[in-house]
Amino acid sequence: MKSLAYLALIATAGLSVAAHAEDAGQKADKNSPDKLICRSEPVIGSRLAKNKRCMTKAQWDEDRRLSRLQLEQNQNNRYKND
Numbered sequence: 001m002k003s004l005a006y007l008a009l010i011a012t013a014g015l016s017v018a019a020h021a022e023d024a025g026q027k028a029d030k031n032s033p034d035k036l037i038c039r040s041e042p043v044i045g046s047r048l049a050k051n052k053r054c055m056t057k058a059q060w061d062e063d064r065r066l067s068r069l070q071l072e073q074n075q076n077n078r079y080k081n082d
Contacts, residue, residue: 033058 029035035057043049055063 031057033061 037060038052038054040050040052
């Protein structure tokens with residue numbers, strides 16, 4: 001019975017070491033462009049519903065760049081006379 005308890009203790013210690021090693025690897029890759037990031041975005045017309053969007057960091061950066069570019073184009077074109 002004691003050997004079973006020792007085996008369980010060793011297995012638990014091994015899993016915790018593996019989990020800490022995985023966390024350390026993730027912290028090093030924090031700025032990696034391939035890191036998957038999920039965000040909740042509100043649904044227009046609803047106070048409670050939200051959509052979850054998951055993209056890589058590079059895709060979020062590109063989405064932000066394109067949104068900003070579209071906004072600038074709309075603002076510049078608003079006052080032009082045809």
